[in-house]
Amino acid sequence: MSWSSDVGVGAPRGAYAVVAKGFFLPGGYVEGGCVTVEGGRFGLYRAEVPSGMAVLDLGRARVAPGYVDTHIHGFLGHDVMDADAAGVGEISRGLARHGVTSWTPTTLTAPPDQVAAACRSVAEAAADGSTGGAAGGAHIRGVFLEGPFFTEAHKGAQNPGYLLAPSIGLLEAWQEASGGLVTRVAVAAEAEGAPEFCAAARALGVSVFLGHSDASLDEACACVNAGASGFVHTFNGMRGFSHRDPGMVGAALGLHGVCAEVICDGRHVDPAAARILVRARGADGVALVTDCMQAGGMPDGEYLLGELPVVVSDGAARLAEGSHSLAGSVLTLDRAVRNVRDWGAATDEEAVRMATQTPADANGIGGICGRIAPGRDADFVALDDGLHVTATYISGQEA
Numbered sequence: 001m002s003w004s005s006d007v008g009v010g011a012p013r014g015a016y017a018v019v020a021k022g023f024f025l026p027g028g029y030v031e032g033g034c035v036t037v038e039g040g041r042f043g044l045y046r047a048e049v050p051s052g053m054a055v056l057d058l059g060r061a062r063v064a065p066g067y068v069d070t071h072i073h074g075f076l077g078h079d080v081m082d083a084d085a086a087g088v089g090e091i092s093r094g095l096a097r098h099g100v101t102s103w104t105p106t107t108l109t110a111p112p113d114q115v116a117a118a119c120r121s122v123a124e125a126a127a128d129g130s131t132g133g134a135a136g137g138a139h140i141r142g143v144f145l146e147g148p149f150f151t152e153a154h155k156g157a158q159n160p161g162y163l164l165a166p167s168i169g170l171l172e173a174w175q176e177a178s179g180g181l182v183t184r185v186a187v188a189a190e191a192e193g194a195p196e197f198c199a200a201a202r203a204l205g206v207s208v209f210l211g212h213s214d215a216s217l218d219e220a221c222a223c224v225n226a227g228a229s230g231f232v233h234t235f236n237g238m239r240g241f242s243h244r245d246p247g248m249v250g251a252a253l254g255l256h257g258v259c260a261e262v263i264c265d266g267r268h269v270d271p272a273a274a275r276i277l278v279r280a281r282g283a284d285g286v287a288l289v290t291d292c293m294q295a296g297g298m299p300d301g302e303y304l305l306g307e308l309p310v311v312v313s314d315g316a317a318r319l320a321e322g323s324h325s326l327a328g329s330v331l332t333l334d335r336a337v338r339n340v341r342d343w344g345a346a347t348d349e350e351a352v353r354m355a356t357q358t359p360a361d362a363n364g365i366g367g368i369c370g371r372i373a374p375g376r377d378a379d380f381v382a383l384d385d386g387l388h389v390t391a392t393y394i395s396g397q398e399a
Helices: 085-096 112-127 168-177 194-203 217-226 247-254 271-281 333-342 348-354 357-362
Strands: 016-019 022-025 028-031 034-038 041-046 054-057 062-065 067-072 100-107 143-145 182-187 207-210 259-262 286-288 301-305 308-313 316-319 380-383 389-394
Touching (some): 022 348, 028 348, 067 085, 085 100, 100 112, 100 389, 112 168, 143 168, 168 194, 194 217, 247 271, 259 271, 271 333, 286 333, 348 357
Parallel strands (some): 016 054, 100 143, 259 286
Antiparallel strands (some): 034 041, 062 380, 301 308, 308 316
């Protein structure tokens, strides 16, 4: 029983098999075959459709896991720091149109009570049914706390007036406000007590990434040895590399067992830098992120990133005053996937993996998303040969 050969139609009711040109699976890309879906979760990849099972025929599309954006502040005029659950839901639905099926709403440096309010609003959005398959929006998979545990040298678009020393007490308070959703926190590796903070956060089950930091290689290494597992938007907001002072960039390129975020919008990093990073770390060690702010999906103009005025022009978001530093991006993850492929930094399979499996694993959510594998949520996208998203499915339902 065939459901349709047209991409972009609803999935069959009940159990069904997805048939397509090929599939991006954990072991690599395979041509042909099918993947079964039942109860909103993936079953096995099979060479043939099981007898009598309904079929979702996606024709010449290639099927990939739904994209996982683990560093994103806003979209469509909404900001996570607005502490507005309805706005968080609107972001979820907007992201699904770009192939994102899972995301971790990201806070930034602000007074502790404002961070707590943002965490509570994310918890409300995650609980009220406005995200996920039935609602047509990307799943909320956690909260990423980007700030306030940074130092001023590489503050970027973080408000220096609210920077604080690392505090496990604050992390625990924000975890409580989020209803246990905090999955990751960022810290400057040179901050006083940073290694101890990394160890304590990991003991709480929270991943730690290093960023907005002027740390030396040795200081970064000390934090990694204590439990930190990655680097926030590599190359940006960190001490650069030289042959006598490898710094944070050297740590991101060279330390074992870590994941390096990268923003591939053509403004945060040069394509050659992206190629160097992927060659150094491999696709399993590089996570594509957007760092998108509220202007994503909106026209050029004046916006806010938290409390900071931002001007968006020609695809770049910059602080309106002072340093005119980059202030997040207006990048979407589907565009990042195409960019990293077009720049020669990755094959199609590697580009997809860096937007799915790698970020999911780095944020401790790889057991529920980021792969087409039995038991994972049936979140997937249909891609044409140019890696353009032609349809998005969340928990087995078309978004």
